[in-house]
Amino acid sequence: MPKLKAVHHIAIICSDYERSKNFYTSVLGLSIVKETYREERQSYKLDLGLNGHYVIELFSFPDPPPPRPSFPEACGLRHLAFEVDDVRAAKEELEQKGVKVEEIRVDVITGKQFVFFSDPDGLPLEFYEK
Numbered sequence: 001m002p003k004l005k006a007v008h009h010i011a012i013i014c015s016d017y018e019r020s021k022n023f024y025t026s027v028l029g030l031s032i033v034k035e036t037y038r039e040e041r042q043s044y045k046l047d048l049g050l051n052g053h054y055v056i057e058l059f060s061f062p063d064p065p066p067p068r069p070s071f072p073e074a075c076g077l078r079h080l081a082f083e084v085d086d087v088r089a090a091k092e093e094l095e096q097k098g099v100k101v102e103e104i105r106v107d108v109i110t111g112k113q114f115v116f117f118s119d120p121d122g123l124p125l126e127f128y129e130k
Contacts, residue, residue, distance in 0.1 A: 009047075010056050010080055012123065015067070017044050017060035019120045024048055024058060027097050028082070050082075067121060079116065079124035087113040090127045 014020035024030045025048070033047040033054055046058040084090040091101045094117055101117040112129040119125055 009054055011059065012056060012119075013059045013061065013064055014119075015064045015121050017046075017058075020058055020060075021046055023120050024056065027094065027099060030056065079126050081114070081126040081128045083130050084127045085130050087115055087127050087129045091115050091117075 012020075024046075025032060030048040030050055033049045035047070036045045037043075038045060042062045044058075044060045047054060048056040048058060050056075087104055091104060094101050099117055101115055104113050104115045106113055107128075114126055114128045116124055116126050
């Protein structure tokens with residue numbers, strides 16, 4: 001059995017590269033590690049970091065695949081969660097930037113607050129209280 005050390009990255013295919021690049025950098029505050037235009041695919045690969053750690057690969061394609069059902073309770077990968085110190089403040093900041101955010105919930109197991117929102121393609125994202 002392989003010895004897993006960490007999650008290396010999450011790969012996301014977007015339908016509108018500039019819109020998603022803006023969302024993940026300007027709205028969520030991820031940093032650009034490297035942006036590569038892949039001529040042979042006529043697409044971009046954007047490597048994004050969080051607090052100095054490489055976390056997301058954002059891919060574009062000239063003809064992206066159709067969207068799949070994607071909401072927090074869909075079968076398959078449920079959502080991508082980011083840890084924050086203050087869920088309420090993070091929610092308010094997103095709303096000020098025009099992002100629709102669900103109501104804050106409380107995890108019945110941990111007692112921690114969390115909230116769901118979506119990226120520009122409807123992929124479910126979450127802020128979870130540290």
